[in-house]
Amino acid sequence: MQRTVTDVTIVGSGIAGSVLSLLLKRRGIKHVLLAREERKSIQLSETLPPSTLPLLEQMDLLELFEESSSRTFGYHSIWGSEHVISDDFFNHNPFKFGLKLDKPKLLGEFRKLNQDNILSFNSLLDVDVIDGRAFVTIAVEKEEHLIESKLVIDATGRNSAVLKQLGVLTESFDELISFTCHLPFKKHPNLIHKVFVESFEQGWGIVSSLNKEINVMTIFTQKGSAVHQQLKSYRNWNDILQPTQGLKFFLEENYEAKVIGGNANSSKASKIAGNHWLSLGDAAISFDPLSSHGVSNAIYCANEAANSIQVFLEKGATQSLNDYGHKLSSIFQAYLEHKSKLYNTEKRWSDSSFWQNARTTSTENRREPISSVSDQKI
Numbered sequence: 094m095q096r097t098v099t100d101v102t103i104v105g106s107g108i109a110g111s112v113l114s115l116l117l118k119r120r121g122i123k124h125v126l127l128a129r130e131e132r133k134s135i136q137l138s139e140t141l142p143p144s145t146l147p148l149l150e151q152m153d154l155l156e157l158f159e160e161s162s163s164r165t166f167g168y169h170s171i172w173g174s175e176h177v178i179s180d181d182f183f184n185h186n187p188f189k190f191g192l193k194l195d196k197p198k199l200l201g202e203f204r205k206l207n208q209d210n211i212l213s214f215n216s217l218l219d220v221d222v223i224d225g226r227a228f229v230t231i232a233v234e235k236e237e238h239l240i241e242s243k244l245v246i247d248a249t250g251r252n253s254a255v256l257k258q259l260g261v262l263t264e265s266f267d268e269l270i271s272f273t274c275h276l277p278f279k280k281h282p283n284l285i286h287k288v289f290v291e292s293f294e295q296g297w298g299i300v301s302s303l304n305k306e307i308n309v310m311t312i313f314t315q316k317g318s319a320v321h322q323q324l325k326s327y328r329n330w331n332d333i334l335q336p337t338q339g340l341k342f343f344l345e346e347n348y349e350a351k352v353i354g355g356n357a358n359s360s361k362a363s364k365i366a367g368n369h370w371l372s373l374g375d376a377a378i379s380f381d382p383l384s385s386h387g388v389s390n391a392i393y394c395a396n397e398a399a400n401s402i403q404v405f406l407e408k409g410a411t412q413s414l415n416d417y418g419h420k421l422s423s424i425f426q427a428y429l430e431h432k433s434k435l436y437n438t439e440k441r442w443s444d445s446s447f448w449q450n451a452r453t454t455s456t457e458n459r460r461e462p463i464s465s466v467s468d469q470k471i
């Protein structure tokens with residue numbers, strides 16, 4: 094078995110893990126970034142709001158993100174009434190635009206910058222913390238490889254793969270699920286911006302252009318709702334979205350789109366950091382995509398984690414890791430309140446169980462912690 098000894102092992106090379114690796118490299122902190130072979134999934138069209146750009150600028154990452162994005166100047170929504178509302182970013186300060194990420198390109202750029210620290214692997218076999226040392230065992234082309242370090246970081250997104258191995262449970266605050274497909278690009282004649290959101294009786298949907306050829310459409314509903322099973326097949330989308338004003342416009346007739354389901358619930362690790370480990374991004378706290386803050390959260394966590402890790406390595410004090418955990422917990426609490434306010438601005442469909450659940454405060458919806466929801470079938 095091959096063996097590597099380092100200071101920090103990051104598991105997961107999405108945005109959270111990649112940003113953290115770059116920040117540790119800049120600080121001269123010895124680490125390994127474990128990058129699993131990417132599995133095929135549908136490309137999303139994620140947006141960073143203007144409010145995140147000052148953080149990127151402060152972290153000296155704005156240029157890198159801009160090079161792998163296009164600018165976006167606002168979005169439209171039909172939410173809470175039948176009228177179209179526009180949020181125009183040119184009213185925002187100091188940045189009057191947001192970014193639409195080309196995530197594969199961005200992650201490719203990070204891979205180049207982090208290449209000296211990357212260890213590619215096929216599967217995560219085991220994670221353990223024994224006597225103040227973290228041990229991660231991975232499979233690389235059928236060979237086992239052991240990485241020993243002072244700290245192990247879970248950056249595996251909603252899979253929370255490291256937390257699972259450490260026996261840390263994930264608390265779920267709702268049962269939101271998503272169904273996404275790619276459709277031929279269409280521009281609505283009355284809409285300027287390329288992002289459109291609309292609520293309907295059993296959930297809500299978003300259309301966001303990926304490029305000049307593709308619109309990404311995602312419909313969100315609640316597990317077990319009247320449309321949950323039907324949404325799995327694109328053939329049913331036309332019927333489901335008939336009552337909408339705008340979403341139905343973006344559908345393509347006589348078209349076979351592949352629909353990919355996933356979890357989109359709000360969740361939080363029951364413990365975000367502990368002795369010799371911490372979690373970040375979606376693995377620590379994951380947000381409802383309505384917030385449009387998942388990627389911003391991953392960046393913010395990586396920045397905070399880099400500070401805590403440096404203090405931990407220099408002073409050996411686990412307090413910095415606990416402080417990091419508390420900070421993220423309070424951010425998540427504030428997020429839950431904000432989310433509840435957002436859903437409460439939609440007062441229509443008082444009999445719909447989706448809206449009844451969405452409007453109740455998320456802490457009332459809190460589920461018993463489970464080891465993780467993301468591997469469950471939708």
Ligand SMILES: Cc1cc2nc3c(=O)[nH]c(=O)nc-3n(C[C@H](O)[C@H](O)[C@H](O)COP(=O)(O)OP(=O)(O)OC[C@H]3O[C@@H](n4cnc5c(N)ncnc54)[C@H](O)[C@@H]3O)c2cc1C
Pocket residue numbers: 104105106107108109110128129130131132137138139140141216217248249250251252253254271273311355356357373374375376380382385386387388389391
């Ligand atoms: C439909 C939808 C739309 C969204 N839209 C937006 C948006 O507009 N704006 C926004 O900011 N956010 C949006 N989000 C949220 C955003 O995508 C996530 O919050 C963000 O990507 C989280 O980054 P992460 O690095 O924490 O996790 P991930 O991006 O999930 O990265 C996790 C990494 O860990 C790896 N990994 C997973 N399991 C294992 C394992 N067992 N072993 C090893 N490696 C593993 C994965 O391969 C991946 O590289 C959206 C989410 C959804 C579902």
